Amino acid sequence: MSETRRTAAAGFATRQVHAGTDWAEASPRALPIFLTAGFRFDDVDAAADHFRTGAGFGYTRTGNPTIDALERRLADLEGGAEAVFVASGQAAVSVALLALVGAGDHIVCANQVYEGTRGLLLDNLARLGIETTFVADVADPDAWRAARRPTTRAFFAESISNARNDVLDIAAISAVADEHGIPLVVDNTFATPYLLRPIEHGAAVVVHSASKFLAGQGAALGGVVVDDGRFDAGRSGSLFPHLVAASRSGGPSVAERHGGRARIGYLRETVAPRLGPSASPLNAFLVAQGVETLSLRVREQSRSALTIARWLAERPEVARVDYAGLPTHPHHPIARRYLPRGYGSVFQATLAGGEPAARRLIETLEVFTHMTHLGDVRSLVLHPASTSHAHLDETGREAVGVAPGTVRFSIGIEDADDLVADLERGLRAASLARPEVAVEVLG
Incomplete structure (x- = not known):
């Protein structure tokens, strides 16, 4: 029904909500801000298809065109396969790790990390039965190797540490992680993808506090997780059963649906939307503007x-x-x-x-x-x-x-x-x- 027919005989309250909501398609050069909680479906089949496959946009908590554009840009700049933008850098670290670890699992972490990350590991994740061992000499592969346990599911470090400036030998430490099918997660906030791209040196996952250099102007909060898209279900599936097991309804596993992008697929579909650190499209726009410079x-x-x-x-x-x-x-x-x-x-x-x-x-x-x-x-x-x-x-x-x-x-x-x-x-x-x-x- 056209806007004219819908509102012609309508009352004031109806018109104040619906008048002016039919607009011509346009192609703006600058990234537009889709500042909306949800999106209209053309018909019932389109809504059902969205909920079945995730295609298109239905609700900003699970996808938004402004956020999607920023995610694709950041994945490209980091040399990754896919990215998920969330509400803050702390949220990025949280969802990245919770996509990998569960009760009874173990993380090996550099001792030189942001104190918010240390608190997450020692206070929050510890309450969930997740243990952490800290490595003092981040440049020593043998120290990382010695800290690993059979239950270790992630290595975590910063590319340039906050703030003593220890620099991670990414290739050496990722090689140790790869010996056991474990992903190396690197917080690349200080370096940014302009100075360093950890995935090119063997890291599996990169996180950022996008509030910092990516935004640049200090006006917006945001965080991003970028995945290399190289999850190997045959090699690492036993370490991450939640990625290779059938769904609750008996359907295909995350790995069967997403292949090498299983980690980021699980994070996008299950971790981020259910824990709810949803990013504002306005903040995504501000970060995207910052990334341009x-x-x-x-x-x-x-x-x-x-x-x-x-x-x-x-x-x-x-x-x-x-x-x-x-x-x-x-x-x-x-x-x-x-x-x-x-x-x-x-x-x-x-x-x-x-x-x-x-x-x-x-x-x-x-x-x-x-x-x-x-x-x-x-x-x-x-x-x-x-x-x-x-x-x-x-x-x-x-x-x-x-x-x-x-x-x-x-x-x-x-x-x-x-x-x-x-x-x-x-x-x-x-x-x-x-x-x-x-x-x-x-x-």
Whole structure:
């Protein structure tokens, strides 16, 4: 029925809902925002086909054209077969792991990870009967091999760690995982696919906090899971029975329906929609807009970060700079192999004056923004010991390279000279926080 016939004799309340909802098809050049909870079906057969096969769009929690376009773009950029976009980076890690592990299973994880990930593993997944072993030396394949158990179902690590800048030897660690048919899941948030594509080096699954570099503007939350599409049911099916067993109704298994894409198919159909970390189409649009300038931003941010890290390393107020782009970093040789386009733009520096100096530096900075975020076009600063790592004891903080005087920097797109000038003012102020300097000034 046409809009005119449907609304001609209708009352006001009916017309305010239905008038103007017939529109001509258009082909916008920019990605359109399909900001709707659901989609109209042409007829009963079309609705039944959607629920039977998943084809088309019915409800945004299970699929949306804006989100679908972003997923295809991110899968392409990461060199993967398929991607699923969810509400946050934490959601991406959660659904990626829950697509692989269940009660009684085991995960091997790098000790250098985002503290939200550590909390997920030790607090949330542990309550579900899922155990985790942490590997201190992420570059040592034998350490990963020794940590594996017969119940291990996933290896997890960050390509560039938050925030000590340990760099994962993806090829070496994925080879250990592959010996046993186990997927290596890599959080590639810090590197982005512009600097590094873990799937090309053997990783099976990649996750991102899309809120960071992919979006870039700090306005939207989102996360993504990208799968390599190479699940081998014959080799790994016994480890993942939920992927190879018949459905509850006796129908074909996930692997039979999706083949090598069984992991991501199960995540899309069963894990993400049922746990419900649904992404907003508006956020998908904002992330997609950010991705269009990803290479430009990350290239400049990495260049500025290297300049600033080198400058900080020469300052007497700074005891240590943890940046993989510096020859002094223990993982610099690995970084040179995996990161030829740049070493990223997030790193940490530890001030000689300890916590008082770090506090004075942060509170003096004017160009840097003090906030818990990274990957923004704006340069950001944070004191990990009192924020992101505050719940760890001193030994735990030392193990991940966080000292009382440690400051984390995320370098934006501002002029590097302006950032250096801002840091110089901050370091001068920080030097006054050292007791011996304060005594000299008072004298």
